[in-house]
Amino acid sequence: MNFETQILFLFSALGAFNGFVLSIFFAFFSKLKHPSNYFLGALLFVVSIRIIKSVFLYFNSNLSGVFVQIGISACVLIGPLLYLYIHTMIKERSTKKWGYHIIPFLLVIGVLGIIYPYWPNRTLWSKYLIKGIYFQWLLYIILSGILLKDVLKGMLTKERKTKEENIWMVSIFLGVFIIWIAYNTTSYTSYIAGALSFSFVFYLLILLWFFKKKKETSFLGRQVKYANKKIDESEAEVIKRKLEESIRDKKMFKNPNLKLIDLANEIDIVPHQLSQFLNDNLGKSFSLFINEYRIQEAKRLLVEETKYTTEAIGYECGFNSKSTFFTTFKKIVGTTPATYKK
Numbered sequence: 001m002n003f004e005t006q007i008l009f010l011f012s013a014l015g016a017f018n019g020f021v022l023s024i025f026f027a028f029f030s031k032l033k034h035p036s037n038y039f040l041g042a043l044l045f046v047v048s049i050r051i052i053k054s055v056f057l058y059f060n061s062n063l064s065g066v067f068v069q070i071g072i073s074a075c076v077l078i079g080p081l082l083y084l085y086i087h088t089m090i091k092e093r094s095t096k097k098w099g100y101h102i103i104p105f106l107l108v109i110g111v112l113g114i115i116y117p118y119w120p121n122r123t124l125w126s127k128y129l130i131k132g133i134y135f136q137w138l139l140y141i142i143l144s145g146i147l148l149k150d151v152l153k154g155m156l157t158k159e160r161k162t163k164e165e166n167i168w169m170v171s172i173f174l175g176v177f178i179i180w181i182a183y184n185t186t187s188y189t190s191y192i193a194g195a196l197s198f199s200f201v202f203y204l205l206i207l208l209w210f211f212k213k214k215k216e217t218s219f220l221g222r223q224v225k226y227a228n229k230k231i232d233e234s235e236a237e238v239i240k241r242k243l244e245e246s247i248r249d250k251k252m253f254k255n256p257n258l259k260l261i262d263l264a265n266e267i268d269i270v271p272h273q274l275s276q277f278l279n280d281n282l283g284k285s286f287s288l289f290i291n292e293y294r295i296q297e298a299k300r301l302l303v304e305e306t307k308y309t310t311e312a313i314g315y316e317c318g319f320n321s322k323s324t325f326f327t328t329f330k331k332i333v334g335t336t337p338a339t340y341k342k
Helices: 003-029 035-059 065-073 075-091 098-115 119-147 149-157 164-184 193-212 233-250 260-266 271-281 286-304 310-316 322-333 337-341
Strands: none
Touching: 003 035, 035 065, 035 075, 035 164, 065 075, 065 098, 065 119, 075 098, 075 119, 075 164, 098 119, 119 149, 119 164, 149 164, 233 260, 233 271, 260 271, 271 286, 286 310, 286 322, 286 337, 310 322, 310 337, 322 337
């Protein structure tokens, strides 16, 4: 490759590589465990797969058909993940029906890929399957745009100050739309246009974030603290009822690995809203809230179950060690389990 080609390859490939890195960050290392971060990480991952396939196919026309097929198939998730990311951001909660937007498309593209592999069926893929995938991608872009309607209206009319998370949502939306346009105009431009568009959008977003980052916000996510936003009484009652149903009926407290995000997803609210409710409305931390249910169950078992040892009761109620059970029991009840049983 000459120098110009090397620069072209480097710029387009780096965007995809950094997209992979950022997707892993959102999935495993982001401090803010908001559902939107997982959808955004997945979105970056599948877009990066599509881009890296374009880059290597452009510079190596003899690329394996399997690799090409994976790259094309990844496009089937770009639209749904964009929609789920924006839906979660706007509704401030994750939709429990997210699987309906992901699993059917994965099954269809997987079965078609097995029955009609790309390389021996390139005409079929080019004429029908790829066009179908791009059409589905466009439909989800339109659905995402409908969700963003009020946000875009507010930004254009400037009726109120635009929130930073809204700027990020619109930026991600426009970025994905630009990439879709780039890939759908490859017959009129260069095939590498899609990869270059991704790199351009990706680094533009990084620069915007770098200059606009604030301490109280997470990258492309909602604010960590709900400053000056109290939960009203009616909403608090709904949260309290859902919590009691989940804890009492499903006995989720028995899970020793239960986390705040698990309980928040169960009752369909964002983790920070649940944390705020526990702190502001109940005056308790998450661990104290769960441990009180565990101790209540332990008190019942200590009286009613004669076959269980004290240690076994602790494990049965969700504590992951004997010492934690004994310490927590004495702290809440004021005496040891053995003394309480007597």
